[in-house]
Amino acid sequence: MTIEPAPCEIPPEPAGIQRWLMLLLAAACGLIAANIYYVQPLTGPISASLGLPSQAAGLIATMPQAGYGIGLLLVVPLGDIVENRRLSIAILCIAALALIAAAAAAHASTFLAAGLFIGLGSVTVQMLVLYAAHLAHPAARGRVVGHVTSGLMLGIMLARPLAGFITDAMSWRAVFIISAAVMATLAIVLRIALPPRQPARGAGYGALIASMWPLIRRTPILRRRTFYQTCLFAAFSLFWTTVPLLLADRFHLSQTGIALFALAGAASVFAAPIAGRIADRGQDRPATGLAMLAVAACFLLSGLDLPTSKAGIAILALAAILLGAGVTGHAVLGQRAIFSLDANLRGRLNGLFMATYFAGGAAGSVAGTWSYAHGGWALLSWTGLALPLLALAGYCTERQPAPASAGKA
Incomplete structure (x- = not known):
């Protein structure tokens, strides 16, 4: 069942x-x-x-x-x-x-x-x-x-x-x-x-x-959405844990400059209401793929040989906005999907969803620190790119729902 x-x-x-x-x-x-x-x-x-x-x-x-x-x-x-x-x-x-x-x-x-x-x-x-x-x-x-x-x-x-x-x-x-x-x-x-x-x-x-473990076993939507968001949030944490180091080492930004860079990344929050509207129109599947591609694009952009100038910082800021938009957008799509289930289970479903991908974020922070220490920003970019690609691989195995059972995974 x-x-x-x-x-x-x-x-x-x-x-x-x-x-x-x-x-x-x-x-x-x-x-x-x-x-x-x-x-x-x-x-x-x-x-x-x-x-x-x-x-x-x-x-x-x-x-x-x-x-x-x-x-x-x-x-x-x-x-x-x-x-x-x-x-x-x-x-x-x-x-x-x-x-x-x-x-x-x-x-x-x-x-x-x-x-x-x-x-x-x-x-x-x-x-x-x-x-x-x-x-x-x-x-x-x-x-x-x-x-x-x-x-x-x-x-x-x-x-x-x-x-x-x-x-x-x-x-x-x-x-x-x-x-x-x-x-x-x-x-x-x-x-x-x-x-x-x-x-x-x-x-x-x-x-x-x-009752929480049985919920995982019998709720395929929860399993899929949790897996996708865990991959994307791990990439998010990996980027934001280490990008201050890159900004200080390569671009020689002060703490104030790094703080201003973080403010630029905050522009991505406007993806959340857009994602919600798209999901309400029944287009959550293509929106899910687009969110994953946005996260992948972040690491493709940031992995380029960036000039140590304002242009390089601007490209990095664009990458940060794409990353935030993809992760935030999918978080809304995921929560909207599980909130469409039994209202009496929402607290447990949301707790499981959030706790799992939060753990993924912690793992992403560790992976980011290790990658940057052992291979610099190049290794970090490849590590970060692997995470949305892993989510995309799972997404490609997702079967299209029948009209009578929308949302089935």
């Missing part, structure tokens, strides 16, 4: 969620997702301030990601059995308290523990994406998820340069103080703005978690 989505007709306009609420959810997702990435450019100042040895400094960026991964598997599925607004706000409050603890930390161990809970609390973004999917009209779900996801991706892309600018102007502790205040305010706003949503009553927490 497999889980399949039901076909639906496309209304002329999105229904089921007001535009202001959709924009609020998009902004909230961006602000919350940024919490995981603020620490990445601040590893040096934080480790120096807290006396963390250089060989352990990588834990500063790792702990929020580890907490986020744990939350995806153990917290996000609760959205299938716990009232969604109450759950979202409770987890967001955990993030706010953890941010305060990080800002006040006097010892490295305290900061690392706070980082774990910052990541755990930040899984609120996935609950809000689910919230948007539940509120959206079924035939406008792709558009709504696309708009909310664009906010999430914008937060990820802007977090690093914003953290650098705040630290230069004040201190690294100010980054966490400001974000804690934003999270507390956001919790109040969401408490007022979001309507309550009580999912259907189901089994207890243990049975909920135990």
Whole structure:
């Protein structure tokens, strides 16, 4: 037995969620997702301030990601059995308290523990994406998820340069103080703005978690979409982990220049709502192939013998935009596909989807660092190109669905 989505007709306009609420959810997702990435450019100042040895400094960026991964598997599925607004706000409050603890930390161990809970609390973004999917009209779900996801991706892309600018102007502790205040305010706003949503009553927490593995076995759409997005997000992480090194080594950019380059890459977030609209029109299959080709084109472009001038930086920026557009676009296509399944399973399906491709991103970061250290940017480009090509190979084996069972993989 497999889980399949039901076909639906496309209304002329999105229904089921007001535009202001959709924009609020998009902004909230961006602000919350940024919490995981603020620490990445601040590893040096934080480790120096807290006396963390250089060989352990990588834990500063790792702990929020580890907490986020744990939350995806153990917290996000609760959205299938716990009232969604109450759950979202409770987890967001955990993030706010953890941010305060990080800002006040006097010892490295305290900061690392706070980082774990910052990541755990930040899984609120996935609950809000689910919230948007539940509120959206079924035939406008792709558009709504696309708009909310664009906010999430914008937060990820802007977090690093914003953290650098705040630290230069004040201190690294100010980054966490400001974000804690934003999270507390956001919790109040969401408490007022979001309507309550009580999912259907189901089994207890243990049975909920135990049901996740069978979901993978009987949901081919989940397996395929997770595989594709894991390959693409690994390529994304591989690129963004190492491109600052290339910009500093070959183009001699300062930290401010690298931050501005990251801002240019943020232009790709506009692919999310476009992908959602395409999926709502039933064109998700060609859009999937196009997303993979965009990621492949990134590494073909960036692997060229780039001139060490503004032209070379411009080509690299174009490659970054193609990469972000492909990865963001497919994330929306993937979530739209799994959200078309049983509404009572969305928390678990989304938790599995996100946790798996998030792990792929961690693997991509490791592969990027290794490739750049052993073969420079040339080896990194070939490694990066292999990932979307692997996804394309899987995509080419996907059978065309019959009209009566759209979405079957």
